[in-house]
Amino acid sequence: MPKPDGRRVPLNRDRVLEAGIALADAEGIAAVSMRRLGQALGVKGMALYNHVDNKQDLLDGMLDRIAEEIELPEGSRDWREGTRRRAVSAYTAFLRHPWSASLWTASITLGPARMRYLDTALRGLREAGFPPDLLDRAFHTIENHITGHALQALDFPLAPGEMRQIGEDYLRTFPAGRYPDVAAHIRHHLHHRGSGGGFEFGLDLILDGLERMRTAA
Amino acid sequence: MPKPDGRRVPLNRDRVLEAGIALADAEGIAAVSMRRLGQALGVKGMALYNHVDNKQDLLDGMLDRIAEEIELPEGSRDWREGTRRRAVSAYTAFLRHPWSASLWTASITLGPARMRYLDTALRGLREAGFPPDLLDRAFHTIENHITGHALQALDFPLAPGEMRQIGEDYLRTFPAGRYPDVAAHIRHHLHHRGSGGGFEFGLDLILDGLERMRTAA
DNA sequence: ACCTGAACACCGTTCAAGT
């Protein structure tokens, strides 16, 4: 990225992370190698080590930027409403960046945005009166539902039209006699595409159950 | 693996898959490269291509063997009981093979054991009287809970004793002032290790909710 | 039929050298 006078505007961490996200969004996380990302920034891959510690640090940094996109409702009087909005916001953030959900579950060290995410989520439950044990289980059940469903949704990374064609081709050779219920399941997905709402269905199921247990406790 | 007479007993697909699982269990999925797996079998990596199409085929094959370990209760009169046993069996299989859960969610082509798993799971719900729409959502909610929770549990792949020490060291430098609820959450996990049951807690929450909706439908 | 060696196009990472 040469400036008018011909010299380069020097790289910085922010630009590296942004370019990493853009590259991962466009070509998948597998395309994000140090060399390839360097190339996208007009620089050799080794130059990136001036701005990130190593590749894991790069991925952690990218992921924390995704965490910044998640809405964190605070001070809502209804824990259910606040938790629901946060969960939907996290889910849609994962869908916007299809590579992010699997990194999210795999990462060990958390950046500041993810810490803030965790802290507000836990505080919301605590302030709603969940006792420690129930709080812990409630929290994990909710988080698992978010990441689990995001991963599932991303297993079919196909455009709606594309999806239908491939699905029908697939069904033609599918051993429907041996796996009749799987065949029916595929047909159901082909014909009810876009009905969506599977995520919110399960989420409400969980939140309703938790609310019942909260008032009982 | 030389025979008494000095010649090799030739490789086959089964032995390759078994060795792949053993290597992944012992040293993590990252250790499973064609060259490294070949070495574990006393052969050069290129020899494996006589028994698997490529690395993805190797991983798919390994995963289908894991699917074979999952108990599939059939003909149970109570869908809840059958589904519960299958879910717990799948969950524990993932825990036995810590690398398997993330591959499970990421794989596209399914082997025969996974097809059987899907088919019996879906049939159980259908025979219980779930209408197609509810069936589909119920199924995905359950599967997401299984894989989501397995992934979560594996994010802390530490022995109990090890866990406590590392956790306490971590807490000493943790900015508890800024993230008080995260700090409390970590403390809770350190002191209530082994209470477990988080998976089954959420599972029952989901199954109860689904049963309510089934009878209402 | 099965395995090997050499080759190709990639990886992450380090480090001395350049400006």
Place this chain on the structure above:
DNA sequence: ACCTGAACACCGTTCAAGT
């Protein structure tokens, strides 16, 4: 202060050659 070239120890995969 920032970037590059060369190097090291790895990848998955192909293919002609060996037995």
